[in-house]
Amino acid sequence: MSMNLNTQAGIKAIQLEKLQAGIEELQSSNLFYKSRLHEVNSWNDFYDLPFLTKAELVEDQQRTQPFGTNLTYPLGDYVRLHQTSGSSGGRPLRWLDTGKSWLWWTGLWANHIYKGAGITSEDRIFFAFSFGPFVGFWSAYAGAERLGAMVIPGGSMGSEQRVLAIKELEPTVLCSTPTYALRLAEVGAQMGIDLSKSSIKKTLHAGEPGASIPSTKRAIETAFGASVYDHTGMTELGPTGFTCSAGDGVHFIESEFIFEVIPIGADPDPRSTQSEGTGELVVTNLGRFCSPLIRYRTGDLVELSRNPCSCGSLFVKAVGGIQGRVDDMFTVRGINLYPTQVEEVLMRYSEIVNFQIRHEKIRHMDEVSLLLETRDGTDKVVEKVVLDLRHSFGVRIDCKCVPSGTLPRNEMKAKRVVHVQS
Ligand SMILES: [Zn+2]
CATH class of the missing domain: 3.40.50.12780 (ANL, N-terminal domain)
Structure with missing residues (x-):
């Protein structure tokens, strides 16, 4: 050959x-x-x-x-x-x-x-x-x-x-x-x-x-x-x-x-x-x-x-x-987003150690919010992150801090998006 x-x-x-x-x-x-x-x-x-x-x-x-x-x-x-x-x-x-x-x-x-x-x-x-x-x-x-x-x-x-x-x-x-x-x-x-x-x-x-x-x-x-x-x-x-x-x-x-x-x-x-x-x-x-x-x-x-x-x-x-x-895409107020784009913004913050994207359909509309685990367990960084996300994508995405260790983490594959049935 x-x-x-x-x-x-x-x-x-x-x-x-x-x-x-x-x-x-x-x-x-x-x-x-x-x-x-x-x-x-x-x-x-x-x-x-x-x-x-x-x-x-x-x-x-x-x-x-x-x-x-x-x-x-x-x-x-x-x-x-x-x-x-x-x-x-x-x-x-x-x-x-x-x-x-x-x-x-x-x-x-x-x-x-x-x-x-x-x-x-x-x-x-x-x-x-x-x-x-x-x-x-x-x-x-x-x-x-x-x-x-x-x-x-x-x-x-x-x-x-x-x-x-x-x-x-x-x-x-x-x-x-x-x-x-x-x-x-x-x-x-x-x-x-x-x-x-x-x-x-x-x-x-x-x-x-x-x-x-x-x-x-x-x-x-x-x-x-x-x-x-x-x-x-x-x-x-x-x-x-x-x-x-x-x-x-x-x-x-x-x-x-x-x-x-x-x-x-x-x-x-x-x-x-x-x-x-x-x-x-x-x-x-x-x-x-x-x-x-x-x-x-x-x-x-x-x-x-x-x-x-x-x-x-x-x-x-x-x-x-x-x-x-391809099927992980979600739409927030007309803006198409992929989880990797959200990750790119979040991981700029050394304070954030883990995160999860919660995706919910409410009256046929995509609603998206983020759960964040922070290094020091406080929500000091949240306001900055919300602004940064808004600046990056032109939409407001709500963020909430959860206690350290709340979000699943393993050596195989992180589950970044959770689709919530409402
Ligand atoms: Zn090369």
């Missing part, structure tokens, strides 16, 4: 080549895809293929338990099971990998995600994860092993133990969600351990958009005295993107995936997706044909840019990373 990643045309040729080979295999032996696909010999053929939604996958796994029918090989060929967190409601999706597709995962970590952050075999990486069935934990860990770094599992430890482990074992890199990194720093402060003076030089995050939200990124940088990197991926898709030295977004790995956008507000038409611009991200993976996704609607909101990047990468960039979920 020709590997010319130095031009857009070269990347597109590689994508089509991988796709053709994969689809041929799916047509012969993948029950789920047999009826959905046709032969693909050109990009036009590709754009004639249907979208795939998560609902279809969930339905398939419910109908054919326990793994569904999106399997290209006999079950005996699969070596790993992972599942989604189920945090977006409903049953978790189960996903199987073969030895070959797992090598693809770990290769993407070693050759793109860690590499993009300048993390090398000399690094010592601490994983503040529980190591449950969520693939992010294991792929990050196995990718670091493959890189030749020293891996330190932080599973089944409380936050205090993790702070102590960082102090004693002197890791140079911390992997966690953005929210949990801030939580660790807070616990450290309570223990009299200042993590900004720790051995951590880099932090690498996923699970939430935070590491690409400027104010959250700065808060983590300050808390750890470290450079902060984002990473994107999905259990059912694979690891899709990484932050480069430019630090203003996430490059999507186009040698291993095809990325498209359904423009916001447009009817989702498979024939009129775009390769840049703002909208819902649609992804096809090209290295996991044992359990592949073709034109998968991720529900993630992105702004794809093909402007040249200072790091020299030709891969498309999601400016500001994943900006949120």
